[in-house]
Amino acid sequence: MNILTRPILEINLANVLKNYKMLAKIADKAIPAAVVKDDAYGIGAEKVSQLLYEQANCRCFFVAHALEGERISHLVPQATIYVLQGIGADSLAVFQKNGNLIPVISSPEMLEFFKQNNLDGIKPAIQIETGLNRLGFRENELTRLSDDDKKIFGLVLSHLACADEKDHFMNHHQIENFTKLKNKYFPKTLSTLSASDGVFLGEEFHQNIVRLGAAMYGINTTPYRQNQMENVVTLKAPVLQIANLPKGDFVGYSATYRASSDRKIAIVSIGYGDGLPRSLSNIGKVFFKTLNKLTEARIIGRVSMDNVICDVTAVEGLQCGDMAYFADDFYTLDDVARDAGTISYEIMSRLGKNTRFLKVYK
Amino acid sequence: MNILTRPILEINLANVLKNYKMLAKIADKAIPAAVVKDDAYGIGAEKVSQLLYEQANCRCFFVAHALEGERISHLVPQATIYVLQGIGADSLAVFQKNGNLIPVISSPEMLEFFKQNNLDGIKPAIQIETGLNRLGFRENELTRLSDDDKKIFGLVLSHLACADEKDHFMNHHQIENFTKLKNKYFPKTLSTLSASDGVFLGEEFHQNIVRLGAAMYGINTTPYRQNQMENVVTLKAPVLQIANLPKGDFVGYSATYRASSDRKIAIVSIGYGDGLPRSLSNIGKVFFKTLNKLTEARIIGRVSMDNVICDVTAVEGLQCGDMAYFADDFYTLDDVARDAGTISYEIMSRLGKNTRFLKVYK
Structure with missing residues (x-):
């Protein structure tokens, strides 16, 4: 007789690695980045970050909050860690302490805050709004950026609303918007548009960096066909x-x-x-x-x-x-x-x- | 301009204490116990346990898993901590290490396991099934207990299915069942039947120990009338x-x-x-x-x-x-x-x- 009381969560890290490589191969002209926010979707941010850093040479990570970045910072010392929620009074100290955390700036107010606190040497990302209507600069805000402001940024980021539906009109709408705004305001800056689901939408969606999250953890981000992930x-x-x-x-x-x-x-x-x-x-x-x-x-x-x-x-x-x-x-x-x-x-x-x-x- | 990024969860511990006292007063003939399983319903098991132990003289706690008991054990040294999921091969060592953890035994198989591992000096509780059809001895299993077996237990426990509906037929059905089984098999043993919602059903539901959880954390366990809790x-x-x-x-x-x-x-x-x-x-x-x-x-x-x-x-x-x-x-x-x-x-x-x-x- 076997009496047990505890539930068990088994996590197959080998499959995370396999999925990462599969996704990176599909977007082979882009740099693969690992999205490890929310404790790597619950899979374990430390484990996943270390694995991809050491065994897949991953040098670019995305988290939501600065504290999440700090947790993995020492495990991926040569990597860049983008912080999607950006920077604020309640996270400034974390950026000051961890030089490889890069805030994603999403509004004029946040840009102002960033500039006031001169974080020398940090080239933040800018998020631009292209159709999701979530975080990001709207075009009327982009037009008000000075030339000096525009030079601050090292990466232009946006996010797709409906990339898990291959033929959704929003995908075309957003790539058009993104291309137009990027070329107009940041013609020479690196760009990133797609998360896992966007990887399957074709090369124009890959831009310079693809942000691999859900599919890497085995989630089917292509519900219009069978899951390709482990x-x-x-x-x-x-x-x-x-x-x-x-x-x-x-x-x-x-x-x-x-x-x-x-x-x-x-x-x-x-x-x-x-x-x-x-x-x-x-x-x-x-x-x-x-x-x-x-x-x-x-x-x-x-x-x-x-x-x-x-x-x-x-x-x-x-x-x-x-x-x-x-x-x-x-x-x-x-x-x-x-x-x-x-x-x-x-x-x-x-x-x-x-x-x-x-x-x-x- | 104030830029902030982190959500804030505020927990009013003074109100937890107030609610505990209010509930204990309603069931003033019973011993109040604090249910702190699942990290005190997310409120924080350490904080709540220490508070009630020190400021309300609470000496009886309930957790679901042995590991949850171990977490608070040192904070409430003179208290008894009942473990609702009982004891198994994956929690035995925790009981051996923490003498104030008491397993709730819910099946003949678990009783066998408990006896084989002679945890000297521990008088476990027995859970009996009275209508919820969850964990607990069924009557055909109680009849097979030897007289020696019955003497092992220090507490008889059951749980109500519909105590948040004051006039639900199940309440009467369960108190009848409980009284009958308790008197027949464990006439001299202490008993506990009610969680927060049962406290409001009247004195016969209070038995010797009331298990205060949800209402203590402010949840309305009397949806048939306005919430009395803070x-x-x-x-x-x-x-x-x-x-x-x-x-x-x-x-x-x-x-x-x-x-x-x-x-x-x-x-x-x-x-x-x-x-x-x-x-x-x-x-x-x-x-x-x-x-x-x-x-x-x-x-x-x-x-x-x-x-x-x-x-x-x-x-x-x-x-x-x-x-x-x-x-x-x-x-x-x-x-x-x-x-x-x-x-x-x-x-x-x-x-x-x-x-x-x-x-x-x-």
Whole structure:
């Protein structure tokens, strides 16, 4: 008898490396950069940064916050780390301490702040708005930049809104906008436009630097065709208890599930406190590997903070301590996300932050 | 001009203490215990445990996992810490090292494991199943316990499924079941049945120990009437940029929002990577405190990993660096959860795990 209590998050770093190389090859005229913001989408920023720096010679990284850059700075000493949220009063000291952090400046106000604090030797990036309507200089702000201002920047950046839909009109609209603004205001400056999904849109989208994130972590950023990437995440948790559920009995909080016949249930040691979305209640799938075969089962009742209940009536030979699989090669986080009504980015980001997991890197 | 980049999570510990005392007073014949699993629902297990131990003389704590117990063990040396997920091969060493951790045994298999590893001097709790159909001994398993087995236990525990609905038939069903099983198998053992929501169901639900969690953290566990608890969480993030959104323009990923007239937008430095649910896309509310008044605004477009875009056309006098409020006394996490299609427990649990926040305890 095997009694186990902790969920396990397995991360296949070899596949991160493989995906990075595959993406870099597609965009072979551009410099590949690794996006490791939000703790590398939950995969682990230190692990990923060190891996790509040492084994793929990656010399360019993107984070969202300055503190995220500081965390990896010593691991990638010769690399440039761009900070997408830019620089402010609450991050100035981090830039002053870490010379390889480069802010992405997104507004005239932020540019003013940057100039006031003379960070000598740092050539920041400028973000320009081309259709996403998120961060970035609008054209009426670009026209007001002085010639001296324009010379400050070492990189022009923008971001695509709909690059995961190959034929979306927005892609053409944005590349047109980007090309026009870039040529008009920063004709000689390096440029970057695409994240993972943009890599698949063709060479004109690659510019000088491609920012590899989601696809590197195994997410399908080309939902219009089969995923070309290798899976990175396996999520499993032990069966704590197996019990009979008599016909007519209710399951879980608010009694949202009622057995229409006698069932067998497994109580599994994982819940939304571990990052399993509560929206999988009564919907989510779960898999068991028993007697050398894979059997699909269903989450019944509400997902609670620490536990989830599964209908395992059809699972033969199941025992306490066996693992319930929530994501793996055969059912990826993209599949889980579809069931949960969200995107795998969000689930990955949640899972990665959990400390109750046994986190295993392969 | 004030440029800021980091979201801020403010936690009002004084209100946690106030709520604990209020709940303990309602259940004044029972011993109050503090539920600090999942890092005290994201509020911070160390902070909360130390506070209640030192300032409210709390001597009984509940966690889900043994490792969570170990984290607070040294802060509450004279207290008992019950571990709800129980004991297994992957947590045995933690129990051996920390004498004040007490496993909650939920199955015959786990009892066997416990006995094989003679943890001398530890009187575990037993969880019995009374209607939730989650962890716990079923009656056919209780009947097979030997008299010696029954004497092992120091506490009988069960958990209510529908205690947040005052008149739900399940409450009566479960208290009947609990009383019957307790009297039959463990007539002289201490008992605990209710979490926060059960406290409001009346004295028979209080038993010997009440397990105070959600309500202590400000969550409304009595949705059938106004919340009696004080708010604990304020969630805010700085406006990074303010821009005009021309009529006809799209906003955010997949261009899910289109402006039907000229608008003013604010890009705020918080996203689902920080724990703001992506399901708030095009739905969530946000508040601004400008010119000495509170103005409500709306999230437009998709919530992205690091940013969210808000329609601030109606917000007068807004400037970069001003704070956007997502949760506070006037719009609590319960309200946010309703908009996001979940419960505040899940949002709190996510928020608490984030490291990009400036976390401020008051």
